[in-house]
Amino acid sequence: MSITPLLTKLLKPSVSSGFWTQTTWAILRTVAGIMMIHNGLDKLGDIQSFSQAYVEVIGLPFPIVFSYLAAFTELLGAPLLAIGLLTRPAAFGLFSTMCVAIYHHILVAGLNLPYLELSAVYAACFLLFAVNGAGLFSTDALLVNWLDVNVLSLQAKQVMGLEKAYQASNSQKESITSAAD
Template sequence: MIRTILTRPFLADAGLLLLRVFTGVLLIHHGYEKLANISNFADAFVRPLGLPFPITLSYIAAFSEVGGSWLLITGLLTRFGALAILGTMTVAIYHAVSTAGFNIYLLELLGLYFASATAILAVGPGRLSVDELIARRFSSDARSQADQLESAFSADQVSIEAVKADVVADGVG
């Protein structure tokens, strides 16, 4: 038990869990704020970039943040959630640089979200996620391990029966 708690893989998975949950929880309100006043967001952030369909793109940004955050928090389809957040943060960083230059106060939070999403996309959600449970459920390795355990159990039963037969034969003889 102590070895499990103190070894690197467990701590790495716990760290990924913390990164996913904190990134998702702290980012999700940005998406909800966009949805609360989508026209204001489109006027302030999308139209200055000269992008087409500012309202539609604003909804995409908001749903990317909200949906991506929920995917990170739950650990379900985590890489898709990280990719959605990464795309939104890329545009947000471009907007910040193009409108205010390299203003560290604007870029630091965007950079942290960008880096978190990139790390999660690159490394995956870790073992403490719904994705891992799904992968284990449908893994051929898990099936083969179950088959190996079942055959070992069957072999043990055969061995036990053979020992019982020997004991009975020795006792009778």
């Protein structure tokens, strides 16, 4: 079983929009990714404090483990999002951390919109990329294009092989028929 169809489906960007839409998606993806990196760095700067202030408050087990998981999701996922590589999984991981942040904010401050604002905007942005992919101006799009070329090349070789086999069998039939006459 080939991994190429799975990778193609995972990496394939939405291509229905025009140049300017794709350009703004690339800008949004890059800005959101770059802006998120510092959150992971802040968490790692004082992991114990983050764990006590955020993770223990919402009652997750193994708060230090989940604190590191959140920090590394942001440190790895944000740059991947910014360059548009493995965008859907990276965006889904970042969306998940923002959902936990939203839950924390609601638990601590209720539906206080100024408190929820940044996490909600990030969550919506990451959800957009988790669902739609990186867009045309991304590393994912380059990889899909490369994978599709290789898949098409392989399919073309298979078709050419079948054509040669068909022509060979027809040649044999013709030679047998002419020999019988």
